[in-house]
Amino acid sequence: MNISGNTIFIPGSTSGIGLALALALKDKGNTVIVGGRRTELLERIAAEHPGIDTVRIDTADPVSIEAAAKEVLARHPDLNVLVAMAGIMKVEDWHTPESFLTSAESVVTTNLLGPIRLIAAFIEHLRARPDATIVTVSSGLAFTPLKVTPSYNATKAGIHLLSESLRLQLADTSVRVTELVPPAVRTALLPGQEESEFAMPLEDFTAEVIALLETQPDAKEIQVERVKFLRYSEVRGDYDQAVATLNAADPHGN
Structure with missing residues (x-):
């Protein structure tokens, strides 16, 4: 995607990576719409950052997604970029179903069904634009798993292959598919995790992502240097060592 001149909707961006990227993209000359569940956070963002629009959306709720899509497109008919940012991560113990089933279902609903429903709500509009982009958000853990977050790992692996498949299907349209692959970042x-030495500082991550978008506008994946240890472990042939290193260095997922 081009770094400027876009109208960008980022659901799930009231904090963390999503908000940091929203602000950075606004500074690059884009119109940015931030989406989230908590009205008080949306109001604060709008007050503190004039020029950013906000829309309430719960990406775990298909009715909310449909309503938010209509609202966004009514106010911003030139929308050409959707960033499916919303996601949750939970530590799970899979020894008994009582320990993990509810958690796993909520992670799958938010991290996998959420982006699928978002894309479904916007795809017809995006296909009608002369130059459009869908940005998905996977994780380095899609390629090298963290033991304590099985459902998160699985949903992000699903997002990776969804991105690959959509890119093939939409090759005959004006819609590009770009996958953002974060490492652990200092967020909540x-x-x-916000204090973890293992995680990448949010400011550094955001700056590197913006630089990659500027220098590699046609990239299929946006990979900061820090994530390549996880992203390419199997390619390098040291997958087992990478899994052991990851889980020994950061057993709690931070």
Whole structure:
């Protein structure tokens, strides 16, 4: 995608990576719409960052997605970029179903069904635009798993192959599919992650992503240098070592 001149909707961006990218993309000359569940956060973002529009959306709720899509397109008919940012991560113990089933279902609903429903709500509009982009968000854990987050790993692996498949299907349209592949970043995705030395500082991650978008506008995947240890472990032939290193260095997912 081009780095400027877009109208971009980023559901799930009231904090963390989503908000940081929303602000950085606004600074690059884009119109940005931030989406989220909590009205008070949306109001604060709108007050603190004039020029950013906000829309309430719960990406775990298909009715909310449909309503938000109509609202966004009514206010921003020139929308040409959808960033399916929303996601949750939960530590799970799969020894008994009582320990993990509810958690796993909520992770799958948000991380996998959420982006699918978002894309379904916007795809006809995006196909009608002369130059459009869908940005999906997977994870380095789609390629090298963290033991304590099985459902998260699985949904992000699903997002990776969904992205690959959509790129093939939409090759005959004006819609590009770009996959953002983050490493662990210092956000509140898990308790303690904001202070984790293992995780990449949010400011560094955001700056590197923006630089990659500027220099590689046609990239299929946006990979900061930090994520390549996980992304290419199987390609390098050291997958088992990478899994052991990841889980020994960061057993709680931080």
